[in-house]
Amino acid sequence: MILYGSNTSPYVRRLRMYCTLHELSYEYKTLNIFDPEERKVLIEHNPARKIPFLVCGEQVINDSNVIARYLQDKFSLPHLNWAQENLLTSINACNDSLVEILLGQRSELDTQADVLFFNLQRERITETLSYLDKQCTTDVFLNCEYLQISLYCLLDWIQFRNLADLSGFNGLLSHIEKWQTQVSAQETDPRS
Ligand SMILES: N[C@@H](CCC(=O)N[C@@H](CS)C(=O)NCC(=O)O)C(=O)O
Structure with missing residues (x-):
């Protein structure tokens, strides 16, 4: 499971903190989305061209909200009411x-x-x-x-x-x- 993001993004940070608090193991890769070379990785994975996105085998999950729900399902963590x-x-x-x-x-x-x-x-x-x-x-x-x-x-x-x-x-x-x-x-x- 690889989380792509940047250290300054508050959307990425919430997922990193959530994974730490639940001891979920994942790889974290930073992307400078304004650098033309690194932006190619973003373009390949997310048509909305925003971070974060999560790559889990063949599955790509875009958007922090959807990633959070994905993690809650995968690791049987409580969902939001x-x-x-x-x-x-x-x-x-x-x-x-x-x-x-x-x-x-x-x-x-x-x-x-x-x-x-x-x-x-x-x-x-x-x-x-x-x-x-x-x-x-x-x-x-x-x-x-x-x-x-x-x-x-x-x-x-x-x-x-x-x-x-x-x-x-x-x-x-x-x-x-x-x-x-x-x-x-x-x-x-x-x-x-
Ligand atoms: N709804 C998205 C918002 C993500 C978002 O806005 N990310 C910013 C970085 S903090 C981004 O990638 N912005 C690029 C752009 O707006 O072109 C989520 O929850 O993941």
């Missing part, structure tokens, strides 16, 4: 919008501009962060390790890339504090 899936959707929505903002910055676009595309991303980011701030102390959230990891990876990446102001979100800040000392978090720190 519907309320937990909804929370994961909010985490993903925030993360996806922040990826768009980062790509906007790298394309030298004015991501603060008052235009529909960036207004929608900023609204989604603010609203989902505020929603997750309230949800991250609920039983639904705390009963699901994959949600906790996914949120931690998102928040730590926000800080690493300086993408949003988390001050005032006390629930989110406590969540970072709780997870940042874990070995699985330290081993996958994008800064190292």
